[in-house]
Amino acid sequence: xxxxxxxxxxxxxxxxxxxxxxxxxxxYQPFFNLADQQLVGMExxxxxxxxxxxxxxxxxFISIAEDxxxxxxxxxxxxxxxxxxxxxxxxxxxxAANLILSVNVSAKTLKHPSxxxxxxxxxxxxxxxxxxxxxxxxxxxxxxxxxxxxxxLESLRERHIEISIDDFGTGYSCLSxxxxxxxxxxxxxxAFVQQLEDNQRNLKITKMILVLAQELGYRVIAEGxxxxxxxxxxxxxxxxxGQGYLFARxxxxxxxxxLLKAH
Ligand code: C2E
Ligand code: MG
Ligand code: MG
Numbered sequence: 001x002x003x004x005x006x007x008x009x010x011x012x013x014x015x016x017x018x019x020x021x022x023x024x025x026x027x028y029q030p031f032f033n034l035a036d037q038q039l040v041g042m043e044x045x046x047x048x049x050x051x052x053x054x055x056x057x058x059x060x061f062i063s064i065a066e067d068x069x070x071x072x073x074x075x076x077x078x079x080x081x082x083x084x085x086x087x088x089x090x091x092x093x094x095x096a097a098n099l100i101l102s103v104n105v106s107a108k109t110l111k112h113p114s115x116x117x118x119x120x121x122x123x124x125x126x127x128x129x130x131x132x133x134x135x136x137x138x139x140x141x142x143x144x145x146x147x148x149x150x151x152x153l154e155s156l157r158e159r160h161i162e163i164s165i166d167d168f169g170t171g172y173s174c175l176s177x178x179x180x181x182x183x184x185x186x187x188x189x190x191a192f193v194q195q196l197e198d199n200q201r202n203l204k205i206t207k208m209i210l211v212l213a214q215e216l217g218y219r220v221i222a223e224g225x226x227x228x229x230x231x232x233x234x235x236x237x238x239x240x241x242g243q244g245y246l247f248a249r250x251x252x253x254x255x256x257x258x259l260l261k262a263h
């Protein structure tokens with residue numbers, strides 16, 4: 001336990017340094033229309049290039065950033081970098097005009113007093129089309145934001161930003177509650193997608209999420225598609241979009257640019 005605490009302290013210290021010394025980097029993972037396999041958009045995913053430890057994945061530092069409040073600056077940095085890059089691609093590639101940029105944002109960031117102002121500044125600097133910028137919020141966000149939730153989401157809608165519920169199915173929110181909020185996309189958690197072939201329960205849950213989401217007018221993205229079999233099941237169920245290693249892993253900006261060129 002002592003070693004774990006010490007390790008966390010070290011990472012916390014290093015993370016403060018990382019933010020101000022350019023050690024963070026963005027990867028992008030594309031997602032596709034399952035009906036015709038056309039590129040629909042991309043999600044930004046942060047990476048930490050640690051000078052001694054090498055590449056660190058967000059699973060090892062996002063929760064530390066959240067506990068220490070560093071997440072606000074981290075998310076703001078990510079949002080700015082991703083919007084700048086995506087805006088540059090809009091100038092460079094004709095076909096990029098109908099693509100979506102999806103950015104993960106923590107509840108702490110969303111409710112921070114400086115966030116909406118930061119967002120407005122970025123939108124002025126890197127103007128994108130209506131609905132091109134999507135913010136991914138996890139299901140538990142409703143619990144963390146409480147009564148502020150509706151007004152915050154409304155102010156995002158006024159800015160033509162769409163909302164996606166990430167890791168859907170792992171929390172305790174119900175669709176009837178979510179439906180009272182201005183939400184556009186649901187991302188079915190990869191825990192359901194990854195056992196679709198041989199787990200009847202997961203298949204039934206995914207089917208149910210899809211039927212309800214379609215009735216309620218949400219676009220559904222399946223996360224973590226790794227096999228052709230999973231893809232075929234999701235296509236058969238009428239899932240709109242998909243993301244996963246079967247299509248592409250998260251990649252640096254230069255690699256994504258090659259994909260855009262082909263698109
Ligand atoms: P997420 O938003 O649900 O992102 C999807 C995660 O699944 C990514 O992990 C991605 O690399 C991984 N993934 C994608 N396809 C597959 C697949 O086919 N199989 C498997 N096994 N995994 C797949 P990553 O990049 O390690 O990110 C983990 C989480 O960290 C994200 O989950 C998100 O919650 C958080 N995160 C990442 N970037 C940011 C950020 O800028 N801000 C905040 N607040 N959170 C972030
Ligand atoms: Mg996400
Ligand atoms: Mg997710």
